[in-house]
Structures are given as C-alpha cells and as structure tokens.
Amino acid sequence: xxxxxxxxxxxxxxxxxxxxxxxxxxxxxxxxxxxxxxxxxxxxxxxxxxxxxxxxxxxxxxxxxxxxxxxxxxxxxxxxxxxxxxxxxxxxxxxxxxxxxxxxxxxxxxxxxxxxxxxxxxxxxxxxxxxxxxxxxxxxxxxxxxxxxxxxxxxxxxxxx
Amino acid sequence: xxxxxxxxxxxxxxxxxxxxxxxxxxxxxxxxxxxxxxxxxxxxxxxxxxxxxxxxxxxxxxxxxxxxxxxxxxxxxxxxxxxxxxxxxxxxxxxxxxxxxxxx
Numbered sequence: 001x002x003x004x005x006x007x008x009x010x011x012x013x014x015x016x017x018x019x020x021x022x023x024x025x026x027x028x029x030x031x032x033x034x035x036x037x038x039x040x041x042x043x044x045x046x047x048x049x050x051x052x053x054x055x056x057x058x059x060x061x062x063x064x065x066x067x068x069x070x071x072x073x074x075x076x077x078x079x080x081x082x083x084x085x086x087x088x089x090x091x092x093x094x095x096x097x098x099x100x101x102x103x104x105x106x107x108x109x110x111x112x113x114x115x116x117x118x119x120x121x122x123x124x125x126x127x128x129x130x131x132x133x134x135x136x137x138x139x140x141x142x143x144x145x146x147x148x149x150x151x152x153x154x155x156x157x158x159x160x161x
Numbered sequence: 162x163x164x165x166x167x168x169x170x171x172x173x174x175x176x177x178x179x180x181x182x183x184x185x186x187x188x189x190x191x192x193x194x195x196x197x198x199x200x201x202x203x204x205x206x207x208x209x210x211x212x213x214x215x216x217x218x219x220x221x222x223x224x225x226x227x228x229x230x231x232x233x234x235x236x237x238x239x240x241x242x243x244x245x246x247x248x249x250x251x252x253x254x255x256x257x258x259x260x261x262x263x264x265x
Contacts (some may be wrong), residue, residue: 008253015251024182
C-alpha cells in the first residue's frame with residue numbers, strides 16, 4: 001500500500017469539519033422561533049374559548065393569530081436563508097414522532113383535562129383544557145426538535161462499509 | 162458499498178466546508194452557504210464555479226416574487242465523490258488507530 005495522501009491527524013480534522021457542517025445544517029433546518037408553538041397554543045385557547053363562551057369574535061381572532069404567526073415564521077426563514085434538510089429525516093418513525101409531539105400529546109392533555117374538569121363541574125372546562133393542551137405543545141415541541149436534531153446528527157456522513 | 166476515493170478537489174479546506182454543508186441538505190440557498198461558511202459573494206461564486214465545472218454541484222437561479230434567489234445542490238456525481246472522500250478519510254484515520262472526536 002502506498003503512502004497516505006494526508007496525515008491521519010489532518011484526516012481526523014477533515015472528518016470533524018464534515019460533522020460540524022452537518023450539525024449546522026441540522027440546526028438550521030430544525031430551528032424555529034421560540035414564539036411559534038406557543039402562539040399556536042394561544043390561538044387554540046382563543047378558538048375553544050370563543051366557542052365555549054359564545055364570544056364568537058375570538059374565533060376569527062384566533063384564526064388571525066395562526067395566519068400571522070405562519071407568515072411571520074416563513075418570513076423569518078426567508079430572511080436567514082434556507083437549507084432544505086436531508087431526505088432521510090422523514091422516515092415513518094420521524095413522522096410518527098412529529099404527530100405524537102404536535103398533535104397526540106396536546107390533544108390527550110387538552111381533552112383529558114377538559115373532560116376531567118367538566119366531570120367535577122368546573123366552569124369553562126374546554127378552555128382550561130385548551131390551556132393544558134397549549135402548555136403540552138410548548139413542552140413537546142422543543143423536545144421534538146431536540147430528538148430530531150439528535151437523530152440527524154447521528155446519521156453517518158458516509159454509509160457504513 | 163462506498164469505495165473510498167480521496168478527492169483532492171473536495172479536500173481543499175474551503176471546498177470541503179461547502180461540500181460538507183451541501184451534502185447534509187437536499188439544497189441550500191447561496192446566502193445560507195455564504196453566511197455559514199463565512200465567505201464573500203465572489204469567493205463563494207468562485208468555489209462553486211470550480212465545483213460546477215467538475216460536475217459536483219448544480220446552481221439554480223430563480224425568483225421568489227421579485228426577489229432573485231440562487232440555490233445550490235450537490236449532484237449525484239458530487240454526492241458519490243463526497244461519500245467516497247469521507248470513506249477515504251475514515252480509512253486513513255482507521256488505519257492510524259485514531260478516534261475521531263468532533264470538536265466541541
């Protein structure tokens with residue numbers, strides 16, 4: 001076997017650079033503004049509260065929060081430049097993780113608290129349930145982001161041989 | 162199975178940074194690559210021209226509304242070259258018995 005094209009230490013540094021750049025892409029593609037998920041939670045609370053208390057103006061107001069939040073989110077993405085994450089990310093397991101974190105957990109919390117409070121006669125149980133769901137979303141969202149980042153950064157830069 | 166193949170073109174430090182970034186994404190905006198790698202517009206354009214000449218990257222220009230947008234992606238040839246280069250680096254490190262620990 002001939003001599004190595006570069007010293008092993010240089011190869012190790014190059015591999016570390018490859019890992020570091022991948023981490024940057026993972027961070028960029030999984031980052032979202034801290035206000036985004038809580039704003040969706042607040043909108044959900046407003047929507048439910050509007051229906052429960054028959055203050056129907058809350059329903060379009062909540063819809064506006066979702067719409068404005070969505071636009072602001074897209075604008076924030078566009079301003080910082082965008083990278084489209086790697087395709088292997090969204091395997092079935094990852095899609096399930098997203099559904100569980102952003103839909104199932106908040107729904108279960110919200111419905112559980114709401115029905116529980118209704119059973120004991122607490123006023124506006126659905127609204128309070130929506131608050132619980134919004135809090136669950138605010139917690140589950142960042143945990144999901146952390147999980148996805150960990151998974152992406154564990155993907156090998158080159159397939160195993 | 163990836164055959165290790167050391168690639169001098171990719172290994173140049175600035176190009177390694179660029180290609181590593183592109184390899185981790187389906188595509189990336191020019192601005193994102195420029196700001197993340199820390200290059201000027203002209204310096205990045207020059208590197209991308211070199212990589213494009215080798216068939217490793219594809220540069221697309223489009224408009225988002227009225228705003229021009231340039232996006233970059235690794236071609237299939239570029240991905241094969243990159244994974245071969247990474248495999249070669251891993252081989253070099255492996256033969257030397259080093260542990261590769263990413264810098265904190």
